[in-house]
Amino acid sequence: MAVAQVACIHCQQTINVAKNGKAETGHQRYRCKDCNKSFQPEYGYDGNLHSTHEKIIKMTMNGSGVRDIGRVLEISPTTVLACLKNSTRQQ
Ligand SMILES: [Zn+2]
Known part of the structure; x- marks a missing residue:
């Protein structure tokens, strides 16, 4: 086995x-x-990857908008918003 x-x-x-x-x-x-x-x-779906969540947070800290991040990472803006919402909940 x-x-x-x-x-x-x-x-x-x-x-x-x-x-x-x-x-x-x-x-x-x-x-x-x-x-x-x-x-x-x-x-x-790339939006569920742990590394994508880290990229979303880094891009937000550098001034990128929700739609901008979604376009660059090729994920939905709704996924970006959900990630940001959950990241503030964890801290
Ligand atoms: Zn563990």
């Missing part, structure tokens, strides 16, 4: 990561038992 090492995108832990069902797109989802967050290594 092949075992794939999947690192948690939130805390980078590889030991306590377990499979957690599949997304609607068919991608495998995982849950980290250390930070208790679920994630999937591959997404069908």
